[in-house]
Amino acid sequence: MPATDARIQPHTAGNDINRTDISYILNPYDEFGVEEGLRIKAQFKTGLVTVLTIAPAIGVEVLRTCFALGVDQAIHMKDPAFADGDSYSTSVALTAALKKGNYDIILFGKHAIDDQSGAVGIYVAEWMGLPHVAMINHLTIDPDQKKAVAHRQIEGGIEVLETPLPAIFTCQKGLNEPRYATLQGIMKAKTKPITVFTPADLELSEDQLGRRGAKVVIETLAPPSVREKGKILQGSTDTVVAELVRLLQKEAGVL
Secondary structure (H helix, E strand, O other): OOOOOOOOOOOOOOEOOOOOOOOOOOOOHHHHHHHHHHHHHHHHHHOOOOOEEEHHHHHHHHHHHHHHHHEEEEEEEEEEEHHOOOOHHHHHHHHHHHHHOOOOOEEOOOOOOOOOOOOOHHHHHHHHHHOEEEEOOOOEEEOOOOOEEEEEEOOOOOEEEEEOOOOOEEEEOOOOOOOOHHHHHHHHHOOOOOOOOOOOOOOHHHOHHHHHHHOOOOOOOOOOOOOOOOOOOOOOHHHHHHHHHHHHHHOOOOO
């Protein structure tokens, strides 16, 4: 996703942002998923942590960041056909890629912070026929029983759910504290191989992917209108109240 400090402007086409000269970062909620995978591997001293992304060429920066944190494998789904997808078409592509592997625990961020969508992980669980627990902030794995216990915060308490593995979880703040990359990790990350998947590799047609496969598309994207400067009312209380009521009635039209 675009870096949070990037200057976002609509593209001249009017249905996307201008992606020229902007940097990309790992979605903060996905960071919790990466960290949890690394902790589970360290706890049981077995397994591999694999990350997947759908992104243009610049997405390799995010995968290198994950390598620097300690991830073992990275998959880059890189093709123009993947572009401009919604939660639906994105989940179709991710499901096809995940079915090529053998995963016991699949972790997503609870939502993307650019479009605030929180549906991708749940869609993937449905496509794969796997149980899922959304918005977890604690996870315990029992490898012998092949089950997991997840906690998530609800209004007034904590909900505790048990599920068999394999399963899908979406992660939120409080699950863990993501680590920083070490200098050694950063140096090693530069040479690690990245697997690239195209639609052909996943046996998917372009009609299933990206904008062509989306159920929701952006027709128009525009910056918010410029707000007028606020007014400072001065005078006695009676004068200010009377003027405020007049402005709310005549100018704002809310009374």
